[in-house]
Amino acid sequence: MKKKHRSISQILDRSKSAESRRAITINWSKSWENETMELIRNLEQAVRAMDYDQLCINTRQLKAVTQKRFGALPNIFMHLTKAGAAEKNPEKEPEPLANAAVQDIHKKQDVPKEPDEPSHAEEQHVPGICIDCGVSFNAKTSRQKRCPECQVEHNKALRLAAAKATQDVKRDRPLLDIMEGYITVKEWASKHGKSPSSAQNILSNSPTLVPAARKVRNPRGGVDIWVVPKETIWP
Structure with missing residues (x-):
């Protein structure tokens, strides 16, 4: 079954712990950084190669990625703020999720799997x-x-x-008037007591034997057909 795509807000909604939300936010930030750096490298390559088409494509991609990520920031901070307020208690200060996410963007660490995600082969x-x-x-x-x-x-x-x-x-393609001087391959073969397939082989494999043959658009539609003058002799 195809896995349904979820937004960062939906992923944060399903997360049940502050540590999981922190890891998800860090991973999302890293993904943003990687996407942006890759597009910048592509832009630099397009400039060096003077590839205008690729430059336009990468510019549109960078704009789309930036708009998408910045558009998601308000929802992310709203989720983190609500989660921090819900978990606040007198015995333990709330974890500064947003600040930790900003500070750890450039740190390399393994992102733990969300506890509420089912464990199965995907x-x-x-x-x-x-x-x-x-x-x-x-x-x-x-x-x-x-x-x-x-x-x-x-x-x-x-x-x-x-x-x-x-x-x-x-x-x-030219469309010959078959009724005026030309006949189809089937008619030509029948006229000389031959099979249509043998006539087709001659015209396809040795067209120089019948130089007057033409391949034209079929007036009834479908594939093109061979036609020859009515008085064409059998080679």
Whole structure:
């Protein structure tokens, strides 16, 4: 079953301890830093290579990541503040979650698993950034460059472009009037007592034997067809 994507606010809501919330916040901050540094490196490479297209893509990605992360900050601080107030008691001072998260952004440490998460084998994912919308997502492989939503739109655009290209090519091909001087391969083979497949093989593999043959758009639709002049002799 595919794991449903959850926002940082939803993850913090499900967390039951201050230590878990602290670890989640630190991990989220590290992820933000890694995404930003990777995009900056890509921008530097695009500038050095004078690649304008890649420069525009990385700029949009950096803007999208920054807007997404800064947009989530108010909710994160609200969750941490509410959690600290709920756990406050006379015997123990509340843990400064927000300050600890800011101080430990650059520290390397293992993030413990949330206690309320079920322990079961899950499909491994690779952190990635969508090249279209710039939003981070969990990729199934390192070769996956688009988030699932953008991949669906990308595939749809490819299918539409391929269909349009096919229509353009067919529209540009000459359409002979088969009733005026030309007959189909099937009719030509039947006229000489041959099978249509043998005629098709001649035209496909040895077209120089019948130089007057033409491959044209089928007026009934479907694949293109071979036509030859009515008086063409069998080679």
